[in-house]
Every structure is written in C-alpha cells, then in structure tokens.
Amino acid sequence: MGSQQGICEARALIRGGLAATLASSAAGQPFASLVTPAPAPDLSPLLWLSSLSEHTRHLAAEPRCALLFTGRAEGANPQTAPRVTVTGLAARVPEEETAPLKARWLARHPYAALYAGFADFALWRVRIGGALLVGGFARAERLKAGDLSPDPEAVAAVLAAEAGIISHVNEDHADAVAAIAEGLLSAGPGPWRLVAVDVDGCDISEGNRTVRLAFPAPVRDADGVRAALIRAAREGRTTPGRSG
Template identity: 60%
Template sequence: MPNPPRPDPIAAGAEARRLLRGAASATLATQSDGQPFASLVTPAMAPDLGALLLLSTLSEHTRHLLREPRCALLVVGTAEDANPQTAPRVTLTGLAEQVSAAEVPALKARWLARHPYAALYAGFGDFSLWRLRPGGALLVGGFARAIRLPLAALLPDPAALAAVAAAAADILDHMNAEHADALAAIATRRLGGPEGAWRMTGVDVDGIDLAGPDEAVRRFNFAAPAGNSGEVRQALVAATRAARAANG
C-alpha cells in the first residue's frame, strides 16, 4: 500500500491556527524538577498566535513557569466518530512569559472577549496575564495524520499580520456600527449561536471573534487566511451571504 501524501506545511499551519484560535480550553504541560504536570487552562490567541493565559500565582502551574518557562499547550478538536483518536489536535511548544505592563490592557481585553465570564475574577490581585511564545507545533489532523510544524509554517504571514492588524480597529468599528445584522446572521445561522445582538470583538488573518447574549462567544474561521483588509471584507461578505441563504 503506498504511503499517504505528506500534508502541505502551510495548509497544515493554517489548520493548526484554526484549532488554537477556536479553543475555549486546553491542557497546559509544565514540569517541576523533572516531574511533568498537566492542568486545565483557558487560552485566547493574540493575532500573532501568542497564546494568552490568565494565571493565578496560587496555581501550581504558575509556580512551575516562574522557575521553568518551557511548556506545551494541547488543544483538541471534535472527533469524527466514537474513536477519540480521530479528533484533530495540536500541541504548541514554546516559552511562557508574563505580559509586560504596557501590553496588558489590549491583550487582557482580547482574552476577556474570549472568556467574558472571567470578568468576575480577572481583576483579582493574584491573577496576571501570561503569553506562550510559540517555538513550534505538532498537528495531528486525525488518525495517523501527523505533521511537525516549524514556525515558518505555523505563524501567520508577517505582511498579512501587519496589514490586518493595522485595519483591525476600523473593521471592528465599521462592522459593529453598520453591519450588526450581518454579524448576527453569521453567529446564529453559520455558528449555531443564540438569537440576539452580536458584535465583533476581534479580527485577525484567520477569522473573527464574536460576542453575543448571555456571554456567548463564537469563532468564525475564514476559508483561507486573509492577506489584507480587502480580503477580510470579501470573506465577511461571502459569510453573510451564505448565512442569509441558510436562513431561507
């Protein structure tokens, strides 16, 4: 039997980013004196794919990271059938660091947009924002489908990242002010969100983040990474049309 074709690294990198950006929870692996330790965390991804974590100094994994910043983050998607091994998953490896004071307001707002329920405790003095800077990843797209991803394949294209980041504030303002109905259609008809008012809380090269009623959040992934604001607009127009068509 011939070997299956090797996955394209760039396409696999985009798949890994979609899994990471859509994750509501993940497993964080740390170590202390050579003893591995795993814990549940709630990540949010910065536009550049830095994994943001709000961690308490009371947590064992935080004490581990203060001594040894090397760590890994495992995100698991939905299995195709009863076999858990068919679930896509990605292990992100890298170095954890505390986010600098200057970066905290913007990055904490992004993290809270993904986890709005955490506003109840995010301001407690023992919590601080951390970032896992990626060093590489392993994507398992399903059973017997694995590929190691170097940073060149994993991270967004730098030019596209800069172009979308430069336009992000204008995109959010425009969509929330002028196209709230389109956002609601995408959230409810394409993503299964509850009926009600929805707004866009984030945009990056891979998709958009949406927030709705009762702290509901949804992630909409573009079919392909956007290289600039024009391609973001094209993706949103196509998503809106598909959502409205699905609504009859």
C-alpha cells in the first residue's frame, strides 16, 4: 500500500492537472502527445479527443496508455518537479453517460467551448490501473489503483450534493468564492464562480480559465465541503494584498 502522503500528492497532481502528456502506441511504436484532462469524480482522467488525432486512433486500436501529470519544479532543476505517471485503459464514454462528464470537462477547460460541439470530438475516460509518483528528485513511490481511488461512498455523497452546493455558493456566497480565487489562490480579479466539486477539492472559473482549490484532506459529504470552503474563504480574506 502506498503512503498516505504519496496518495495525497498523486491525487492532487491528477485533480489539478490542466495538461498532461499522453503516451499511446501504434504497432509497437510509442507516441507522446499533449492532452488536456479533467478528473471524473472517481479520479478517472477524462479526455475530449478528436477522431482526427493520431493518439485517438491509437487508443481505439490499443487502449493501454499512460498519462504524465507534472507539477512545478522547486528551482532550476526540472527533476525537482513532482510528477505522477498513471497507467490504465482508455475507452470512449458511452453516449448516455457523456453529458454530465462533458460538462465537468468543460468546467475545467472553458475555452474549449469553441470546439466542444464539433462532430469529430468525443469524450474518453482512462481507467487507472496503477501509478508511479515521483515527489521530487530521487523520491519515487509506486501506487496501486486501489491506493489512489477515493472512497466510493464519499464520491457518491459529494456528487449527489454537488449541484446544490454550486448553486447555493454562487448565489449566496459570491464574496467567498472571490476571496478564495483572488486571495488564497492569487488568481487575480474576475467574476469567479464555483463550477465543480469533488472529494479532494473544487474548481473555480471566471469563464476563460479555471483554478483549483485542493482541500486539506478528502471530504466525505456536503458538510465536509462546506467546512473546507468556509476555511478557504476565511484564509483568502486575510491574505495580504488581496484585491477588492
């Protein structure tokens, strides 16, 4: 079993990744490409892919793949950057399941609304089989899928409450959302709105870009989300130099 610290670091990298490197293969030849993932509530990376892309054709023929999520390096040496390589199986999301997951993907990548309706695009999901976390220079840890996966009951509870949480926070606590985005996350001014919630954190968007708030620890229900948001808003309001 992976360490708790390693599990939290890996999940934070996957949840927070705006971009990743996808490794696919064709006839034994490896191929790497840039993709823009978004995590499903259960942590499975979601990809909005064009059938015209080479990597999509690869995945259709050979679903085994890998995704590399990379954080920020501490200094000049890129090897100090935390990163996690996720291995798994890619499959196109069934049509009847696409709408809510596509909305979640678009919440992470709002700029993509310009081409999200193109006929050649479809939603894909990578089922995680395992991962290798490198927390920095010479610090590696292998993680099983079971180590990474959030508790299914907590995932279901937060997902069931998500729409209500988003509506309530945006309608009644817009100032708190702004405090989190502008103060705590230093994202600058904007019409910030809460757009997605999961057991590990939430996404906040101003229509053109999205920033991620990671909770201090995974939550299990709506009360846990509420407590984490209240804490984040309080910290954001006391951040020196906050605009507004």
